[in-house]
Amino acid sequence: MKILFINGSPRGEKGSSSFPILKDLAGVITEVHENFEQNFLTLPRSMKGDPAPVLKQMEEADIWVFAMPLYVDTLPSHVLRWLMEYQKSRTPESLSRRVYAVVNSGFPEPEQNREALKVLELFCRQNGLEWRIGIGMGMGEPYKQMVQVPLKSFFKSDILRAYEAVRDDLNRESLPEKPLCFVRMRWPVWLYRIQGNMGWPMRVKQNGMKKSEIYARPYVL
Amino acid sequence: MKYTVIYDCPDSQGQDILDYLMKNSSDKVRFFNIADEERQPCAGCFGCWIKTPGACIYKDGLDAVQREDFGSDRVLFLCPVTWGGYSPALKLYLDRSICRVLPFLVSHRGETHHPPRYEHNPQLFLAGYGSSLSTEESELFKKIGENLDDNLSSNSLNTAVLSVGGDYSFLDGFLNDAMEAAS
Numbered sequence: 127m128k129i130l131f132i133n134g135s136p137r138g139e140k141g142s143s144s145f146p147i148l149k150d151l152a153g154v155i156t157e158v159h160e161n162f163e164q165n166f167l168t169l170p171r172s173m174k175g176d177p178a179p180v181l182k183q184m185e186e187a188d189i190w191v192f193a194m195p196l197y198v199d200t201l202p203s204h205v206l207r208w209l210m211e212y213q214k215s216r217t218p219e220s221l222s223r224r225v226y227a228v229v230n231s232g233f234p235e236p237e238q239n240r241e242a243l244k245v246l247e248l249f250c251r252q253n254g255l256e257w258r259i260g261i262g263m264g265m266g267e268p269y270k271q272m273v274q275v276p277l278k279s280f281f282k283s284d285i286l287r288a289y290e291a292v293r294d295d296l297n298r299e300s301l302p303e304k305p306l307c308f309v310r311m312r313w314p315v316w317l318y319r320i321q322g323n324m325g326w327p328m329r330v331k332q333n334g335m336k337k338s339e340i341y342a343r344p345y346v347l
Numbered sequence: 348m349k350y351t352v353i354y355d356c357p358d359s360q361g362q363d364i365l366d367y368l369m370k371n372s373s374d375k376v377r378f379f380n381i382a383d384e385e386r387q388p389c390a391g392c393f394g395c396w397i398k399t400p401g402a403c404i405y406k407d408g409l410d411a412v413q414r415e416d417f418g419s420d421r422v423l424f425l426c427p428v429t430w431g432g433y434s435p436a437l438k439l440y441l442d443r444s445i446c447r448v449l450p451f452l453v454s455h456r457g458e459t460h461h462p463p464r465y466e467h468n469p470q471l472f473l474a475g476y477g478s479s480l481s482t483e484e485s486e487l488f489k490k491i492g493e494n495l496d497d498n499l500s501s502n503s504l505n506t507a508v509l510s511v512g513g514d515y516s517f518l519d520g521f522l523n524d525a526m527e528a529a530s
């Protein structure tokens with residue numbers, strides 16, 4: 127079995143969540159399926175290059191596992207373009223395969239990723255692909271910062287359970303027990319908001335501006 | 348009243364709807380075609396919040412559209428319904444437009460969202476179109492419209508799924524001042 131881990135972050139491998147999420151998920155999958163071949167693909171943000179090598183890598187895999195950030199409540203635009211490229215390139219001979227996805231959001235509520243997962247599901251259904259499990263993850267942005275905290279710890283126990291659900295589903299015959307999981311780190315929402323709100327003005331200052339310039343209105347007429 | 352239509356109509360159905368809008372609108376309605384394959388998708392850099400607050404770091408023509416969009420009284424987004432969501436080109440525009448909100452996290456209808464950057468925000472309309480769309484796809488599109496409303500705190504978004512040659516009263520509603528007076 128060949129699993130392709132597909133990173134849909136426009137920030138590529140430097141992103142703060144999608145790529146480390148895929149790495150963690152790949153680790154959990156290896157625990158049980160050590161003979162599965164694992165490959166990684168970062169969807170190019172620009173469509174200017176030749177799409178053929180990307181589509182070939184996708185076509186050759188038996189299983190796709192996506193991770194991507196939530197952008198304005200759905201998928202980032204370059205992911206939509208790649209899905210469109212795939213749809214256009216499909217032929218009656220194209221394989222079916224199982225598809226899994228993690229969509230992570232900056233906002234803490236994991237359920238905000240529900241519609242993005244539904245778009246992926248409809249894409250799969252319209253393209254003869256087998257949609258299996260979608261994970262919606264809240265508090266995604268600090269994922270990389272927290273990567274040292276073990277998945278087995280209390281803080282990440284729900285996330286680990288969702289990864290294990292994917293792992294255990296890969297070669298299950300029957301339908302998935304739970305096709306949707308909504309998870310986040312066990313961290314208070316109020317504290318997460320305070321931390322987020324303190325960080326932004328600091329970053330403006332680090333860029334050589336006054337903190338108040340964060341409120342700029344360049345398009346006011 | 349300033350009206351703006353921001354559209355991605357890559358097919359004849361979209362053109363049909365666009366023709367209807369153009370035929371029935373006065374010169375106070377401005378039209379912007381945002382379907383340009385050459386434009387950069389959002390890089391996820393948050394530069395529009397922390398480097399050039401309020402403006403995307405890319406200068407490839409979308410800034411001119413945003414200036415009209417943000418300063419309008421009414422804006423209509425139009426695109427083909429794509430797996431129940433936005434088309435890639437309209438999505439590129441929306442991703443590149445998060446400069447219309449501030450980065451802060453606030454509570455809005457029980458969820459976390461961003462507050463608006465500007466005091467005045469246009470009344471938003473979202474129209475998706477397609478032939479033989481499933482109920483599931485249409486329902487998803489409407490839900491995504493509701494989410495956009497929450498995301499932009501516009502408290503006013505009207506969403507519809509149109510089929511070509513069908514009922515275009517939603518478009519009349521957008522063009523018609525009377526609708527606002529009635530609501």
Ligand SMILES: Cc1cc2nc3c(=O)[nH]c(=O)nc-3n(C[C@H](O)[C@H](O)[C@H](O)COP(=O)(O)O)c2cc1C
Pocket residue numbers: 135136137140141142143144145194195196197198199200230231232233234238265266267268389390391392393442443445498
């Ligand atoms: C253009 C843009 C739009 C975003 N829209 C949302 C959103 O609607 N809801 C949300 O919770 N987070 C949103 N985010 C935050 C990202 O989902 C979040 O930062 C994510 O963890 C980034 O993952 P990555 O580093 O893998 O790209 C948005 C970020 C950007 C740049």
